[in-house]
Amino acid sequence: MDNFIFQNPTRLLFGRGMIARLAGEIPAGKKIMLTFGGGSVKKNGVYDQVVAALKGRDCVEFWGIEPNPKIETLRRAIELGKQEKVDFLLAVGGGSVIDGTKLIGGGLLYDGDAWDLVKQGSFTETVPVASVLTLPATGSEMNYNGVISCLETREKYAFVSKHPVFSILDPEATFTLPLHQISCGLADTFVHVMEQYMTCPVGQSRLMDRWAEGILMSLVEIAPEIIALSRAEAEAGGTLSEEDRQKKYDLMADFMLNATMGLNGFIAMGVRQDWATHMIGHEITALTGLTHGETLAIVLPALLRELLPQKRGKLLQYGERVWGVSAGTLDNRALTAIQHTEDFFRSIGLRTRLTECMGEAEAEALADEIARRFTERGVAFGEDANVDGPLARAILERAK
Amino acid sequence: MDNFIFQNPTRLLFGRGMIARLAGEIPAGKKIMLTFGGGSVKKNGVYDQVVAALKGRDCVEFWGIEPNPKIETLRRAIELGKQEKVDFLLAVGGGSVIDGTKLIGGGLLYDGDAWDLVKQGSFTETVPVASVLTLPATGSEMNYNGVISCLETREKYAFVSKHPVFSILDPEATFTLPLHQISCGLADTFVHVMEQYMTCPVGQSRLMDRWAEGILMSLVEIAPEIIALSRAEAEAGGTLSEEDRQKKYDLMADFMLNATMGLNGFIAMGVRQDWATHMIGHEITALTGLTHGETLAIVLPALLRELLPQKRGKLLQYGERVWGVSAGTLDNRALTAIQHTEDFFRSIGLRTRLTECMGEAEAEALADEIARRFTERGVAFGEDANVDGPLARAILERAK
Secondary structure, eight states, rough: OEEEEEEEEEEEEEEETTTHHHHHOOOTTTOOOEESSHHHHHHHHHHHHHHTTTTTTOEEEEEEOSOOOOOOHHHHHHHHHHTTTOOOEEEEEEHHHHHHHHHHHHHHHSSSHHHHHHHEEEEEEEEEEEEESSSSSSSSGGEEEEEEEEEETTTTEEEEEESEEEEEEEEEGGGTOOHHHHHHHHHHHHHHHHHSSSOSSSSOOHHHHHHHHHHHHHHHHHHHHHHHHHHHHTTTSOOOOOHHHHHHHHHHHHHHHHHHTTTTSOOOOTTTOOOHHHHHHHHHHHHOOOOHHHHHHHHHHHHHTHHHHHHHHHHHHHHHHHOOOSOOOHHHHHHHHHHHHHHHHHHHTTTSGGTTOOOOHHHHHHHHHHHHOOOOOOOHTTTOBBBBBHHHHHHHHHOO | OOEEHHHHHHHHEOOOOOOGGHHHSSTTTEEEEEEEEHHHHHSSSSHHHHHHHTTTTTTTEEEESSSSSSSHHHHHHHHHHHHTTTEEEEEEEEEHHHHHHHHHHTTOOOOOHHHHHHHOOOOOOOOOOOEEEOSSSSOOOGGSSSEEEETTTTTEEEEEOOOSSSEEEOOOGGTTHHHHHHHHHHHHHHHHHHHHSSSSSSSSSSHHHHHHHHHHHHHHHHHHHHHHHHHHHHTTTTTOHHHHHHHHHHHHHHHOOOEEEETTTTTTTTTOOOOOHHHHHHHHHHHOOOHHHHHHHHHHHHHHHTTTHHHHHHHHHHHHHHHHHOOOOOHHHHHHHHHHHHHHHTTOOOOOOOGGOOHHHHHHHHHHHHHHHHHHHTOOOOTTTTTTTHHHHHHHHTTT
């Protein structure tokens, strides 16, 4: 096991009715900025619950943090926050709203342009951020990461800041999510875990392996049930029996907990990490606007096939423990495990090939541009730091 | 899943050489009290490393916190700490030293007798406590619990305080542990996990089940390797080849991480808990002085047999996932899973029956006294709060 330092101070309040506790979690006298996405929280009742919980508190609202939050939007939020002397931020939404709010937190205490904070990759001076989560996926509710895009330059970068001081996770807040968003969230969670697990051969940390596999197995178990229930609900005109409503609660509670635990450091203690899939995926989103979860479903299987020799040991363990693959030659078993992974993404309704999303020529040009960017920046990702421009090009070729 | 609130702010510094970072973790200007057990840290080099790391800092030492730390000892530490105006506590040792130090932390800010703090069950006013762990077992290095005994009244109670601000876990600090202490630590960790897992039937939280099973499977995997290596080392007169030394490091690193994660809240989110085995075990220790880990190895199999109908669903899942038991009638499978559990404890050198530790009449009297105490106190433990005096009596009868 590698040496490590771990600390995650975020306070989680999990379950039905927890939004009502909001006021008690935010110190008195704070000027609170509530940040939101496009308005789904007005449809699912979360906005009303938040407003009721914060009645009598000094709040200002900022709306319109979009998926893949844009620095152009966040600059306006920071301007408003400075005018209003905001000293507490409450993000109400999914990972994009929380990520954007983390940058607002830094921007409020920074005199220059907040894009500097993104480009420098980390900052620790920040107004406290908390969240009410409505979309399980990114883990942002319990980690110190954020990812911000720049429309102007078509760039997308990750940064490191501080953990949210608290996050409220009420599974009922996810009840009105469209199926596609749930699928993208399932894929995002699955790939977060794979980035921290599918690296060196067996033996780094038995426990971290088991915990990563535990999340993967849970996702594989709940995904078809969530999809089936969601379809049944849609067919019944959006209604559910009391029993099915409880079933949905239990499933979404499981999903929510898996998503949060998938990227909060708990499965990363003392182990190598990969993250090449995410780095390539971010470029695809920056250049084409494709949803984050979907880019991951496209890149991961291709990356695993390209890096099979390097990852063979762990692929065999993964195949056996998560998918029950134990027969065949070593390479066949590894390939079968990868095929199960791609099939899983397809089973939840996601595309897994670039050419399903764009023309062949466009996919070719995209691969060229991503390879060019990696080479120009002199970067290389993955546990062996070998996924550079040419290797990213080869992975994207396999992903066509 | 049940609603829950989770927060664990302890900072973990894990790995070789981490003790050298001590000074940077303790705020400047603090009057530090170092607390120790009986002196093993002078033999294994940990004491020297701590002293070197804190060179130039204002420290006072308190020695002699015993296994099952006694209030009589801790009162003396509190007296010394008050005299010396101590405002930071660093526990260097195993769970007993850390538990005792948590009570010292509360006692330093309390005017009355610290036994009041134990009896009242919880306190939050405390001098900050940190730890350098030398014995993986109790999880005290990353939780807010402590257990203190009173010699005079032969009582032993648990209390809740605050998490250590940081804990340093260097697997090399465990290298000189006697095999019996390692075995007791393995059993303690195993049973901590069972207390949080072996409750209601399947379905509370898929992830928490998987994570609990992940710890159990890791322990089952590493225990025979640790025992074998430890015996080989003893036979070779206490020496190890460089390769075996690295193997020991990896095994003890795995064990250390498992022990910490086994009782820090990470596997307890949204799930019911039991703790009846611990409550009965504490009484056995208080009345007979038997080591904590050994009391658990005696009580758990008996408790599972007595409560088989109530725990059947989870026993079947446990049997299948942890021990590969999938054939036979339901009751046979459950009984086989319990037998595997008892066999596991015996395989690491622990006794699993009361009459291996005392005479039949003494075991009988012990069962009577524990039943009497539970009844007198009006307490009942377990996920269904049904382990009262008579049921504890029945469990101890099976444990004979």
